[in-house]
Amino acid sequence: MSKIHNDFTALMGIPTPVVAAPMAGASGGALAAQTSAAGAFGFVGAGYLTSSRIQEELSLARAQLCLSDTDPLPVGVGYLAWQLEKDPSSAAGLLNVSLSNRVQAIWLAFGNSIGRWIEHVRSYDASSGRKQKTLIFVQVSSVKEALTAIQDWKVDVLVAQGSESGGHGYSAAPPLLTLVPSILAVLPKDGPPLLAAGGLSTGGHVASLLALGVSGVVLGTRFLMTKESFYNEVQKKVLVMANANATVRTTAFDRARGTLDWPEGVDGRAIYNKTVKDVDDGVDLEIVRDNFNRATQNRDPDQMLVWAGTGVGLVTEIQTAQAVVRELHADMMERLTFLSTLIAT
Ligand SMILES: Cc1cc2nc3c(=O)[nH]c(=O)nc-3n(C[C@H](O)[C@H](O)[C@H](O)COP(=O)(O)O)c2cc1C
Known part of the structure; x- marks a missing residue:
């Protein structure tokens, strides 16, 4: 080789x-x-x-x-x-x-x-x-x-x-x-x-x-x-299904899960879903947190956290x-x- x-x-x-x-x-x-x-x-x-x-x-x-x-x-x-x-x-x-x-x-x-x-x-x-x-x-x-x-x-x-x-x-x-x-x-x-x-x-x-x-x-x-x-299998499936426009930079997931002690200026790129939408729409943070915790437990792909970079849409397996x-x-x-x-x- x-x-x-x-x-x-x-x-x-x-x-x-x-x-x-x-x-x-x-x-x-x-x-x-x-x-x-x-x-x-x-x-x-x-x-x-x-x-x-x-x-x-x-x-x-x-x-x-x-x-x-x-x-x-x-x-x-x-x-x-x-x-x-x-x-x-x-x-x-x-x-x-x-x-x-x-x-x-x-x-x-x-x-x-x-x-x-x-x-x-x-x-x-x-x-x-x-x-x-x-x-x-x-x-x-x-x-x-x-x-x-x-x-x-x-x-x-x-x-x-x-x-x-x-x-x-x-x-x-x-x-x-x-x-x-x-x-x-x-x-x-x-x-x-x-x-x-x-x-x-x-x-x-x-x-x-x-x-x-x-x-x-x-x-x-x-x-x-x-x-x-x-x-987990659900997160991997979300990644496999994602297209080139699926990701967003956001602090929504850190707010939802309470990991807010990252240095100033840091956010994260993840698959856009209802948790991000709710935070962006100004939904009460307590409600977002409850929904997020439940979604994480139930492995609900529409609200759970799946970090991903912009290249995710190029990989399909x-x-x-x-x-x-x-x-x-x-x-x-x-x-x-x-x-x-x-x-x-
Ligand atoms: C799920 C996940 C967890 C990460 N955790 C860390 C970490 O603990 N420390 C770190 O320096 N970077 C972390 N990164 C960022 C990576 O070091 C790297 O910069 C990034 O994954 C490169 O972009 P890509 O995901 O588009 O390939 C993480 C990235 C992902 C996707």
């Missing part, structure tokens, strides 16, 4: 420049392990998990990859920085469970003290006496945030999240085709590999972003639509994570080969 060779694939030791995003409530050890096993790189979404739940997911990944307890683990763990900030006394425990499992990477996003958690990871590595350096991924949505991540935190991998993204993101984020060149313009030659996230579903998308100048891509929604994701990676790789290679034929000599 031909491979992509660039700074990102060399850093990670993988042939396919694709990352399965850490998705709170959706990506666990099986999804991460199967993605990495197929030649891309998978993250566990630690989001709202306790240390023992993170350990369970990492043990599952380790078992699926047939690794011993002491082997390095070729998956990453993604943390919501605002969750760590909520209770700093337990943050070290949440991070250390991943570090003691020797995960290859830690991903941080959405918080005001990301530098503090990066410092924690680096001190852990330094004091552990082992050679392994845990790679730090940070997700940003503006040039200003990118410069902080590059210059102040010296991150190992930078992820540019555009407004097309499924799940939470900054409401002011530009579309990827604007955000990526803006960040590339300030990225130093010896800077970290830049990855693109948001609305990407196909191998053609991967090839086009590589052509734009990134070193890899991050896909969330495409990996929600796998056998391994934690989404649930596959295994390995099949998704294989398909992305083959289609990406085909598009890149085609592009090279366009050059007249």
Whole structure:
């Protein structure tokens, strides 16, 4: 199989420049392990998990990859920085469970003290006496945030999240085709590999972003639509049935479920349904909450929460994570080969 060779694939030791995003409530050890096993790189979404739940997911990944307890683990763990900030006394425990499992990477996003958690990871590595350096991924949505991540935190991998993204993101984020060149313009030659996230579903998308100048891509929604994701059958069916106009950026679901302590300026992209309509129409929030909780319990697709990016309409089946990676790789290679034929000599 031909491979992509660039700074990102060399850093990670993988042939396919694709990352399965850490998705709170959706990506666990099986999804991460199967993605990495197929030649891309998978993250566990630690989001709202306790240390023992993170350990369970990492043990599952380790078992699926047939690794011993002491082997390095070729998956990453993604943390919501605002969750760590909520209770700093337990943050070290949440991070250390991943570090003691020797995960290859830690991903941080959405918080005001990301530098503090990066410092924690680096001190852990330094004091552990082992050679392994845990790679730090940070997700940003503006040039200003990118410069902080590059210059102040010296991150190992930078992820540019555009407004097309499924799940939470900054409401002011530009579309990827604007955000990526803006960040590339300030990225130093010896800077970290830049990855693109948001609305990407196909191998053609991967090839086009590589052509734009990134070193890899991050896909969330495409990996929600796998056998391994934690989404239930109803949510997966909603995703499969959705068309290209089905999503909206909104705070309606955070208001309905009471998760309002996200940093300022953050909303989320999800499938538009009656819960969003009711909030937009000014229906009393208590009523919206009751309806939402009932709908979640009854798995009512017209009111429950289904996060999704703009690329959701391009995918019409649930596959295994390995099949998704294989398909992305083959289609990406085909598009890149085609592009090279366009050059007249
Ligand atoms: C269900 C879901 C949960 C997510 N959870 C997180 C998270 O915990 N941390 C994070 O940094 N990003 C999270 N994201 C955003 C992803 O990191 C990524 O930016 C996004 O999925 C890319 O857009 P796409 O879904 O259109 O591929 C989540 C996305 C989804 C769809």
